[in-house]
Amino acid sequence: MTRFAAVAALAATLAFFLPAGTAAAADAATKICPFCSLKGANLSGQDLTDANLQGADLQGADLSNAVLDGANLAGANLSGAKLTGASLKASAKGPADLSLANLSGADFTNATLGGADLQHADLTGAKLTGADLTDAITVKQGTVREAATATSDVSAAEATVCGKADTSALKASIHVAPGGTDGDACGTSAAQACATIAKGIARCTGTAGCGVLVAWGQYTLTDTIVLQDGVNVYGGCMPAAQAGDGLQSLVSAPADGKPAMSASNANGTGITVQGFRLMGSAAAAGGNASVTLLASSAKLTVKDSRIAAGAGSDGANGKDGGAGTAGGGGSGRTAGTNASCQNTSGGKGGSARTVDVIVSFTSYSCDKSCSENDCAGYQGQPGQTGFRSAGGKVGSDVCSTCASGDPGAGTAGGDGTHGSCGSAGAASDRTAGTVSGAV
Numbered sequence: 001m002t003r004f005a006a007v008a009a010l011a012a013t014l015a016f017f018l019p020a021g022t023a024a025a026a027d028a029a030t031k032i033c034p035f036c037s038l039k040g041a042n043l044s045g046q047d048l049t050d051a052n053l054q055g056a057d058l059q060g061a062d063l064s065n066a067v068l069d070g071a072n073l074a075g076a077n078l079s080g081a082k083l084t085g086a087s088l089k090a091s092a093k094g095p096a097d098l099s100l101a102n103l104s105g106a107d108f109t110n111a112t113l114g115g116a117d118l119q120h121a122d123l124t125g126a127k128l129t130g131a132d133l134t135d136a137i138t139v140k141q142g143t144v145r146e147a148a149t150a151t152s153d154v155s156a157a158e159a160t161v162c163g164k165a166d167t168s169a170l171k172a173s174i175h176v177a178p179g180g181t182d183g184d185a186c187g188t189s190a191a192q193a194c195a196t197i198a199k200g201i202a203r204c205t206g207t208a209g210c211g212v213l214v215a216w217g218q219y220t221l222t223d224t225i226v227l228q229d230g231v232n233v234y235g236g237c238m239p240a241a242q243a244g245d246g247l248q249s250l251v252s253a254p255a256d257g258k259p260a261m262s263a264s265n266a267n268g269t270g271i272t273v274q275g276f277r278l279m280g281s282a283a284a285a286g287g288n289a290s291v292t293l294l295a296s297s298a299k300l301t302v303k304d305s306r307i308a309a310g311a312g313s314d315g316a317n318g319k320d321g322g323a324g325t326a327g328g329g330g331s332g333r334t335a336g337t338n339a340s341c342q343n344t345s346g347g348k349g350g351s352a353r354t355v356d357v358i359v360s361f362t363s364y365s366c367d368k369s370c371s372e373n374d375c376a377g378y379q380g381q382p383g384q385t386g387f388r389s390a391g392g393k394v395g396s397d398v399c400s401t402c403a404s405g406d407p408g409a410g411t412a413g414g415d416g417t418h419g420s421c422g423s424a425g426a427a428s429d430r431t432a433g434t435v436s437g438a439v
Contacts, residue, residue: 034072035311044082050093054308068096074308075279077102083111090115095137097306099277100250119277120218120250137246160190160213161243163236163275164304171209175237176200178217190215190239197225197233197251204231213237214276218250224259225251227273227300229266235275235305248277248305257283257290257310263298270299280310287315 031051038053041061050070057077064084070091079102088096088111095115103118103126110130117137160175167173173187180186180193187194187203190213194200197214204210211232227233235249253260260278263271280292290310293302 050091055311070094071096073098073101074277074306075100078106079103080105082107084109086111088113088116099248099306100279117246119216119246119248137244159240160237161240162213162234162238163243163247164245165234165236165274167211167213167234169209170211170232172204172207173211173213174200174203175213175215177215178219187212198223201225201228201231201233204228214249216247216249218252220252221254221260223254224294225261227261227263227266227271227298229271229298230269232272232274233276235273235277237275248275250277250279252279253281253290253292253310255281257281257288257312259291259294261292262294262296263300264294264296266298266300268299270301272301272303273305274303276305278305278307280308282310283313285313288313 031048033056034052034054036053036056038061039057039059041058043066044062044064045066046063047067048071049067050072051068052072053076054072055075056073058073058081059077060080060082061078062082063078063086064082065086066083067087069087069089070093071088074097076098078098081103084107086108088098090096095117096113097117098121099117099119101121104122104124105126107127108131109127112132113136114132114134115136116133119137175187175190175193176195176197176199177190177193178195180195182195182199186192187200193215194203197212197219200212200214204212205228208230210230211234214233214235215237216235235251236244236247237249238244238247251260257280260280261273278292280290283290289312292307292309
């Protein structure tokens, strides 16, 4: 995938990169792309400070010289990825998190991983030449607490340290380790550790001041761990010589988004959970959520731990839209009728002629003139039919009888008659109605 295509894919998925000029706060909020598919992406030189890429598929991606300070890459697949010269230091929010990431075959040549959390990560075949791992959170090679190792070689007298937890006030303790064995008498020492956290809690329940010491390692659950009031659970526990403040026991939740741990009705002494990384599972299909820690009516204190939910499932498809409103009925199947015809009065008659008598010494003559409309009547005003009646006739000429000094005047024409009614409309040739809108 080219660099342009990679950035475009991120933008299309969750607006990973905003246009130039976008506020820094908004830019930080958009660097959220957990469980994204970015296989082979070219993101070299990109500023991905504090980005959330939990569980993302970055196989073979080019992240050379990228800034990933404080980024969340927990559980991401970076196998074969190129991170030469990349910066994975701590940011103001905390260390870069690569815990449980697949880093097999990744190239970290000259990369800076100061303070990065690499717990439970797979570094098989990774290239670390020139890489700065100062203060990175790792576990010494060959520790007895690696997953499924035996515990018989742990000295019973050797002190157990659980990260930053203060366990000095415990009156009793039950040990749990990945290589332990559940039984009615398990957990009395690190060498006789129980295998499951649930069994350790059960062994402690009913004993005042008892705490469960969970060895560093991975614990994959098939059922939710039910915490009990008054029983504190401490993770990241190691023999003193191998202990570290940042160590956390990894607990992977049961399938289908079920909680890794739950606490309810614990309102007495309360419960403390410290030194764990709780990883949620993908939710069951049907629009369900992934829940990693569930508490109800409980005095629960969580310290020095990280809690990450799995991917939620897609919601169900929406229902099909309803039928559209039916179109109106057809019209014009029968001819129209002229039920009422408003006759309109005819136009006013022609104007009266004005006759002037021209007198000479020997004779006279009549000189006719009209005041308007060339002496003719006006057309009748149109009725609803659209027809007009004819105009009134020209007034009669009485000039022939006029005598010297006694001129006659023509009479005005009579009003025109009203127009006749129009005939009925013709039948429409569209005998079927039409439909508008979706059905």
